[in-house]
Amino acid sequence: MTKSGINLVSPENLLHPNPVYRQLQESDPVHWSELMQSWFITRYDDVTACFRDARLSADRTQLFYSHQLRGMGMEKVKDQLYVAERQMLMKDGAEHSRLRRNANPGLTSQAVAGWKQDVRRITETLLEEVQPRGRMELVAEFSELLPSRVIMEFFAIPAKDQQDLIRWCGDNVRLFASTTGGDAQELAVKANTAVVNLMNYLRAAIQERRDKPGRDMLSVMINAQEEGRLDEGELVSNAILVLTAGLVTTTDQLTNGVHALLTHPEQLRKLKEDPSLTKSAVEEILRYCPAAPFIHRVATEDFELRGRTIQRGQLVFLGMAAANRDPAAFPEPDRFDITRQSNKHISFAFGSHICLGNRLARLELETAFELLFQRLPTLHLDEEKPASLKANSLVFRGFHSLPVRW
Numbered sequence: 001m002t003k004s005g006i007n008l009v010s011p012e013n014l015l016h017p018n019p020v021y022r023q024l025q026e027s028d029p030v031h032w033s034e035l036m037q038s039w040f041i042t043r044y045d046d047v048t049a050c051f052r053d054a055r056l057s058a059d060r061t062q063l064f065y066s067h068q069l070r071g072m073g074m075e076k077v078k079d080q081l082y083v084a085e086r087q088m089l090m091k092d093g094a095e096h097s098r099l100r101r102n103a104n105p106g107l108t109s110q111a112v113a114g115w116k117q118d119v120r121r122i123t124e125t126l127l128e129e130v131q132p133r134g135r136m137e138l139v140a141e142f143s144e145l146l147p148s149r150v151i152m153e154f155f156a157i158p159a160k161d162q163q164d165l166i167r168w169c170g171d172n173v174r175l176f177a178s179t180t181g182g183d184a185q186e187l188a189v190k191a192n193t194a195v196v197n198l199m200n201y202l203r204a205a206i207q208e209r210r211d212k213p214g215r216d217m218l219s220v221m222i223n224a225q226e227e228g229r230l231d232e233g234e235l236v237s238n239a240i241l242v243l244t245a246g247l248v249t250t251t252d253q254l255t256n257g258v259h260a261l262l263t264h265p266e267q268l269r270k271l272k273e274d275p276s277l278t279k280s281a282v283e284e285i286l287r288y289c290p291a292a293p294f295i296h297r298v299a300t301e302d303f304e305l306r307g308r309t310i311q312r313g314q315l316v317f318l319g320m321a322a323a324n325r326d327p328a329a330f331p332e333p334d335r336f337d338i339t340r341q342s343n344k345h346i347s348f349a350f351g352s353h354i355c356l357g358n359r360l361a362r363l364e365l366e367t368a369f370e371l372l373f374q375r376l377p378t379l380h381l382d383e384e385k386p387a388s389l390k391a392n393s394l395v396f397r398g399f400h401s402l403p404v405r406w
Contacts, residue, residue: 291396
């Protein structure tokens with residue numbers, strides 16, 4: 001337990017975090033956790049200010065691994081470190097901008113709009129496969145498959161290779177959802193192997209795509225790389241980032257959204273009666289039940305925030321989910337309202353580090369909710385099979401399983 005008696009990673013608080021967020025916002029908005037040896041920021045204004053604060057660095061690779069893998073030799077995760085240290089996610093300022101510019105052309109509004117029919121086709125195919133059954137396990141049979149099939153087509157990965165890449169991406173990202181200790185160390189070794197496989201595959205794919213470029217994301221990144229904006233190691237590392245980044249979070253966000261709608265029937269009725277509410281429904285789902293509750297930064301110098309001294313080298317967790325429930329920023333923040341106006345949630349982060357793939361994620365979510373309730377209008381939770389919530393991490397929140405019927 002922490003000195004204040006609040007354990008943010010207790011099973012109860014991970015399962016039901018919103019009361020803890022409110023407690024911290026009211027009594028200790030810049031909270032030091034002795035257990036986690038980290039700061040937790042929970043008020044909306046503070047979180048958005050911290051995203052803009054140059055004293056809080058995204059360059060947290062070494063600190064994250066030393067914090068997460070205590071006592072484990074870094075040699076075992078050297079390939080993970082190689083990739084992470086070259087990714088835009090872990091960079092600040094000009095270096096971050098340079099790397100981001102490489103991927104940005106493939107993820108602009110116009111570029112993503114060009115994939116609208118592809119996303120719709122994939123979604124329709126998945127729903128056609130399950131529709132006759134009358135029931136499904138939403139995570140395994142829909143929520144995981146939609147973003148993985150989209151991102152595989154987005155990168156023009158041949159069908160014969162897709163399952164390998166999806167497995168490697170999953171092994172890679174699971175490390176970041178682990179707690180400290182033995183489980184994290186075991187996952188780290190598996191993640192390192194996955195990264196080696198991804199690097200080898202993408203290096204070969206890059207050589208092929210140089211000869212036969214297409215409209216896919218990898219071709220876009222290769223074109224920018226050839227303009228001199230980054231070297232080969234940076235190209236491969238950031239291709240891995242874009243390839244993996246949306247898989248887990250979009251899966252979780254889609255499942256979280258379906259659960260929110262099915263447990264708020266009056267809101268679901270509004271959406272069915274007026275499909276034009278789909279965009280605002282997606283924004284409210286992102287606010288109300290975000291797939292990524294926290295993101296962390298590292299302090300590069302000592303500074304004060306609300307009278308507390310954050311010291312150089314300390315980890316600072318920015319509470320995006322908490323900020324989304326701040327009464328100072330959102331009227332009636334605990335109410336799920338798909339017609340909410342001026343929804344300035346920060347579930348895709350904030351400022352220069354706002355999620356690069358947010359437009360693609362929104363397209364997937366909007367398409368999924370539109371077609372899911374159009375094709376399966378009587379969709380409801382399966383009363384015979386309870387849902388299994390995934391609430392064992394500060395950085396990912398979703399469902400292990402969500403059985404549904406129609």
